[in-house]
Amino acid sequence: MPTWKKILIGFSLIAFFGAAAGYYLYNKKPADVRRLQPDLSVTANFLILAFNSDEAAANLKYLDKVIAVKGIIADIKIDSSTGQASVILDSGDPLSAVTCSFYNDEIGAVQKLSKGTEVVIKGKCTGKLMDVVLNNCSIIQ
Amino acid sequence: MIIAVVFFLLQPSFAQKRYFTKTGTVSFRAGTAVEDIDGLNKSATCVFDASSGDIQFAILIKGFEFKSALMMEHFNENYMESDKFSKSIFKGKIINLDKINFLKDGTYPVKVKGILEIHGVKKEVETNGQFKVLGETVIAIAEFEIVLEDYAIAVPSLVKDKISKTARIKVNCSNSILK
Numbered sequence A: 001m002p003t004w005k006k007i008l009i010g011f012s013l014i015a016f017f018g019a020a021a022g023y024y025l026y027n028k029k030p031a032d033v034r035r036l037q038p039d040l041s042v043t044a045n046f047l048i049l050a051f052n053s054d055e056a057a058a059n060l061k062y063l064d065k066v067i068a069v070k071g072i073i074a075d076i077k078i079d080s081s082t083g084q085a086s087v088i089l090d091s092g093d094p095l096s097a098v099t100c101s102f103y104n105d106e107i108g109a110v111q112k113l114s115k116g117t118e119v120v121i122k123g124k125c126t127g128k129l130m131d132v133v134l135n136n137c138s139i140i141q
Numbered sequence B: 001m002i003i004a005v006v007f008f009l010l011q012p013s014f015a016q017k018r019y020f021t022k023t024g025t026v027s028f029r030a031g032t033a034v035e036d037i038d039g040l041n042k043s044a045t046c047v048f049d050a051s052s053g054d055i056q057f058a059i060l061i062k063g064f065e066f067k068s069a070l071m072m073e074h075f076n077e078n079y080m081e082s083d084k085f086s087k088s089i090f091k092g093k094i095i096n097l098d099k100i101n102f103l104k105d106g107t108y109p110v111k112v113k114g115i116l117e118i119h120g121v122k123k124e125v126e127t128n129g130q131f132k133v134l135g136e137t138v139i140a141i142a143e144f145e146i147v148l149e150d151y152a153i154a155v156p157s158l159v160k161d162k163i164s165k166t167a168r169i170k171v172n173c174s175n176s177i178l179k
Helices: A003-027 A044-053 A055-062 A104-111 B002-010 B069-079
Strands: A040-043 A066-079 A084-089 A098-102 A118-128 A132-139 B018-031 B038-049 B054-060 B087-094 B106-118 B121-134 B137-147 B163-177
Touching: A040 A044, A044 A055, A044 A066, A044 A098, A044 A132, A055 A118, A066 A098, A066 A104, A084 A104, A084 A118, A084 B018, A084 B038, A098 A104, A098 A118, A098 B018, A098 B038, A104 A132, A118 B054, A132 B038, B018 B054, B038 B137, B038 B163, B106 B137
Parallel strands: A040 A066, A098 A132
Antiparallel strands: A066 A084, A066 A118, A084 A098, A118 A132, B018 B038, B018 B163, B038 B054, B054 B087, B087 B106, B106 B121, B121 B137, B137 B163
């Protein structure tokens, strides 16, 4: 095969794989947090204490990380029409709790929980408004 | 701002009725015919006072969920710079408070006016919405548009046919009476 043809085929293959990789990355969904190991494990009390005492330091440590939080369930909110389920964990601080927002298909698991029981929830920390908010949550204990 | 919300909630209440949620939804669409761009935030806080008409919304920018990982990354890192500007806040007043009867179930048109802060930029806005009163729950619903440029959100010319110049924002917060 003449050299120029080899080069052309070489280029075409690179271009094809480049495009395929690009297409894959472009359409890739965000990682399923349920499949990820938590980076850190804390109690709800400890998490709120960390954010209340030094929010900047707490953000560095917890923001965007997958964390497992253990706490007592203060409230459960389920909206069957939208599939939205959230659990609020008590933190010992009356003004700040840990709000855990679940994947839509975890609603069945959330429905089995009851207030006042201890639970461990895994999710991605998105920061603190009044509460420290975890997204993409699932129950691990 | 958090101090303001906390202070607001700690005000002594006599005949005052305050409504609140931590799990409200705020979604936006900024796509075009070429591409869908949709983000959903399920942990908006909303608090309003039925006597004074004061109303506030707050969301964490990193709380928006997307179908595509790349879209979420670009949204946070390039457009919203969420490491620098982690929250978006609306602080305002219900200006037609007298038209809403919180004691009678029904759907009431609402007009709010206040300051909307996105990407570190504050702008005065006025918009219409609805309050659906169902016993001790008030669902706050609104839909409005923002011009991305107004909030210093830059869209590179390379993607200008994929990303709209405006974003359509929908708010749906189910607020309960704060006892």
